[in-house]
Amino acid sequence: MKILVCISCVPDTTSKINFKENDTVFDDQGVQFVINPNDEFGLTRAIWFKEKVGASVDVLHVGQASAEPTLRKALAIGADKAIRIDTHAVDAFVVADQISNYLQANPYDLIIAGRESIDYNGSMVPGLVAAKSDIAFVNTCVQLEIDGSIATATREMDGGMELLNVELPLIIGSQKGLVEETDLRIPNMRGIMQARQKPLEVVPAVESQSKSAIQNFEKPTPKAAVKLIPADDIDQLIDLLQNEAKVL
Amino acid sequence: MSILLFVESQQRKLKKGSTELSSYGFALAKQQNTTFTIVTINCEDADKLANYGASKLINLKLSTKHFEAHAYATALAEIATKENAKIILISSSADAKYMGGILAGKLQAGYVTNIVGLPVSNDPLTVKRSVFSNKAFANTILPSAINIIGLSNNVHEEISQNSSTAVEHQDVQTTAKCTQASLEQSEGKATIADADVVVSGGRGLKGPENWGLIEDLADILGAATACSKPVSDMGWRPHSEHVGQTGKPVATNLYIAVGISGAIQHIAGVNASKIKVVINTDPEAPFFKAADYGIVGDAFEVLPKLTEKLKART
Ligand SMILES: Cc1cc2nc3c(=O)[nH]c(=O)nc-3n(C[C@H](O)[C@H](O)[C@H](O)COP(=O)(O)OP(=O)(O)OC[C@H]3O[C@@H](n4cnc5c(N)ncnc54)[C@H](O)[C@@H]3O)c2cc1C
Numbered sequence: 001m002k003i004l005v006c007i008s009c010v011p012d013t014t015s016k017i018n019f020k021e022n023d024t025v026f027d028d029q030g031v032q033f034v035i036n037p038n039d040e041f042g043l044t045r046a047i048w049f050k051e052k053v054g055a056s057v058d059v060l061h062v063g064q065a066s067a068e069p070t071l072r073k074a075l076a077i078g079a080d081k082a083i084r085i086d087t088h089a090v091d092a093f094v095v096a097d098q099i100s101n102y103l104q105a106n107p108y109d110l111i112i113a114g115r116e117s118i119d120y121n122g123s124m125v126p127g128l129v130a131a132k133s134d135i136a137f138v139n140t141c142v143q144l145e146i147d148g149s150i151a152t153a154t155r156e157m158d159g160g161m162e163l164l165n166v167e168l169p170l171i172i173g174s175q176k177g178l179v180e181e182t183d184l185r186i187p188n189m190r191g192i193m194q195a196r197q198k199p200l201e202v203v204p205a206v207e208s209q210s211k212s213a214i215q216n217f218e219k220p221t222p223k224a225a226v227k228l229i230p231a232d233d234i235d236q237l238i239d240l241l242q243n244e245a246k247v248l
Numbered sequence: 249m250s251i252l253l254f255v256e257s258q259q260r261k262l263k264k265g266s267t268e269l270s271s272y273g274f275a276l277a278k279q280q281n282t283t284f285t286i287v288t289i290n291c292e293d294a295d296k297l298a299n300y301g302a303s304k305l306i307n308l309k310l311s312t313k314h315f316e317a318h319a320y321a322t323a324l325a326e327i328a329t330k331e332n333a334k335i336i337l338i339s340s341s342a343d344a345k346y347m348g349g350i351l352a353g354k355l356q357a358g359y360v361t362n363i364v365g366l367p368v369s370n371d372p373l374t375v376k377r378s379v380f381s382n383k384a385f386a387n388t389i390l391p392s393a394i395n396i397i398g399l400s401n402n403v404h405e406e407i408s409q410n411s412s413t414a415v416e417h418q419d420v421q422t423t424a425k426c427t428q429a430s431l432e433q434s435e436g437k438a439t440i441a442d443a444d445v446v447v448s449g450g451r452g453l454k455g456p457e458n459w460g461l462i463e464d465l466a467d468i469l470g471a472a473t474a475c476s477k478p479v480s481d482m483g484w485r486p487h488s489e490h491v492g493q494t495g496k497p498v499a500t501n502l503y504i505a506v507g508i509s510g511a512i513q514h515i516a517g518v519n520a521s522k523i524k525v526v527i528n529t530d531p532e533a534p535f536f537k538a539a540d541y542g543i544v545g546d547a548f549e550v551l552p553k554l555t556e557k558l559k560a561r562t
Pocket of ligand 1: 013037449450451452453475476477478479490491492493494495506507508509510511512513514517527528529530533545546547548
């Protein structure tokens with residue numbers, strides 16, 4: 001089985017979010033970039049398949065050279081090969097176009113992408129790739145088993161779970177649940193040494209068109225100070241929620 | 249040009265939030281100086297949307313009987329083309345986000361999610377969306393001829409109109425790519441995605457055996473229950489209740505956080521909620537900075553009292 005994991009590099013969750021150039025560009029100064037958490041759950045499941053049932057695992061990133069340390073980390077925790085499609089990933093459409101194009105010449109049985117990236121929160125890439133490449137898609141996937149050419153996937157819905165049978169090739173939107181938090185791996189010394197020898201291919205981008213452009217960013221308006229209510233005056237809290245906030 | 253609004257149903261009944269979405273559809277049509285069509289799929293009570301000012305109300309009867317993203321996207325792409333829709337409006341539900349990318353790919357349309365209001369400009373179409381897990385907004389230009397807009401929860405008022413749009417039914421043949429083997433769905437219970445109130449517990453509750461306190465309060469408020477990440481990591485609660493930047497987003501009217509410190513990742517995911525109430529023993533807990541109302545106190549004392557008083561009220 002051939003698995004491709006699509007990886008996005010995102011600011012670490014503790015990053016301060018600031019903008020520059022008149023609030024038109026994200027200010028990445030001092031920001032540490034990591035594998036998007038939803039992608040990491042998918043990557044960890046892919047490595048599980050590799051170790052338990054046999055599979056090759058490639059990781060792919062659409063973007064610039066600054067992401068290469070993150071790709072090396074993916075190699076260090078067990079991926080076999082990294083591919084970087086060299087372009088400026090301006091929006092989900094550009095990313096999806098590049099991935100679909102790559103898939104045409106390089107077919108995979110299973111393609112994994114995070115259900116959303118924690119920076120732009122778009123939740124768009126796997127669905128776009130599925131449509132462009134005409135591959136079945138299961139989003140918010142929290143369990144995945146593969147038997148021959150059939151996948152059994154559990155999809156988390158609002159207020160429920162759905163068990164789906166799908167024929168490969170398949171693309172999933174990965175998230176927590178696919179593996180447990182404790183299954184996530186930290187690269188060890190051996191892995192890091194091995195990763196240096198593993199291939200990291202840089203592939204030129206094909207022509208693709210963005211379908212959105214950010215005009216500018218805005219920060220939310222700062223919040224008024226909290227109203228503290230004494231612990232023995234629950235009536236006051238209920239009164240405020242009912243008559244001031246009007247949410248009861 | 250017109251606007252097409254897809255309103256979801258579950259077990260053949262309109263989902264909660266469908267009237268908010270329809271009200272937004274009307275306001276958008278007015279702003280864009282055009283008309284809008286509401287589309288439902290395999291829905292039995294679409295007539296409840298008759299008074300939201302739509303020029304048409306179409307229920308598609310799909311041969312695929314349950315929600316299947318590929319079948320739904322195919323049917324919606326077809327009707328959008330037939331209706332010459334230039335803007336397609338969908339919700340932010342898990343199903344909508346699942347289907348949205350496929351639909352955009354099929355229509356070669358532009359697509360943005362997490363929109364927090366009416367477009368800020370019409371020419372070119374520019375919308376405001378939430379990014380960086382509610383830490384910022386991005387005003388985003390959509391240059392394509394057709395665009396899909398995913399509306400966040402709880403951003404528009406419900407306003408009905410003096411209309412009585414009749415429901416037309418259309419049969420559509422579709423093929424599914426995924427076969428549903430089983431479905432587990434909590435019926436009649438509020439979900440984190442659409443509840444008006446969410447009651448959320450953190451590590452401060454000490455253990456899963458104490459969750460009755462959270463559930464009792466949630467019951468009396470008709471609320472959904474949620475939890476912080478470590479609580480689900482330790483298996484006190486299911487993963488599906490984990491909210492925050494790496495869990496489910498929450499955009500509800502009232503979010504009550506009990507024994508949750510308010511780490512940056514937690515707040516990022518719940519900050520879109522309108523009113524936040526924090527109950528925590530530690531007056532220095534960072535969550536108080538993001539809260540509207542706070543009680544510095546012990547959950548084990550405050551929660552039973554709060555539940556009891558709310559019970560007495562009803
Ligand atoms: C990459 C990454 C992603 C993350 N994503 C998320 C996420 O999506 N969601 C999330 O929630 N976290 C997330 N976290 C974890 C986050 O950093 C915090 O560790 C977590 O939110 C803390 O959970 P907590 O508030 O329940 O526990 P704690 O931080 O331990 O807080 C417990 C609180 O309970 C209070 N308390 C104790 N006893 C009582 C009592 N009797 N009554 C009332 N209050 C009491 C304490 O004062 C304390 O404030 C993430 C972390 C990382 C590194």
